[in-house]
Amino acid sequence: PFTVTLSQARELEALAKSLGRVLSVFHNRRWDSDFLTLKGLLAEGVLGEVAYFESHFDRFRPQVRDRWREQGGPGSGIWYDLAPHLLDQAITLFGLPVSMTVDLAQLRPGEQSTDYFHAILSYP
Structure with missing residues (x-):
């Protein structure tokens, strides 16, 4: 993720502004052919x-791996790993939703971070 909190992003x-630099997030999924x-x-x-x-990413990984994304702590889990890409695509296509409902869960045994999410964006 770019940052875990809004205050980190603002910092x-x-x-960047004080150094005369441009700060940007690279949303690489904007260039996927589909x-x-x-x-x-x-x-x-x-x-x-x-x-x-x-829109979704489907993957089957029954074993928890020893990777930062699957360890507990700020910025870990599938919500921070994949959701920004899917949300960015939806917002790029349809604009900001009027509301969003999100279900987060830890489904795999031994999981320390979120390994499941389902987000519903509502539009008028």
């Missing part, structure tokens, strides 16, 4: 009005 922003194709189809109106959109 980095102030530091996303670019969908973005183009929406822009051309090929799909018409979108009433429902679903």
Whole structure:
């Protein structure tokens, strides 16, 4: 993740500004071919009005690995690892939602961080 808290992000922003530097987050999933194709189809109106959109990463990893993403602590877990990419894509395509509901869980035995999430973004 870029940062774990808003205060950390603001601190980095102030530091960059004081140094005359540009601070930016690299959202690499904006350049995935499936996303670019969908973005183009929406822009051309090929799909018409979108009433429902679903996006997810599916992976099966029954064993917890010894990696920072799967250890407990700030910034760990799948919510910080993958959710920013999916949320960025949805917001890029459809704008800011009016509300968001998120379900987070630890499903695997021995898991110390969030290894499951389901987010619902609601639009008018």
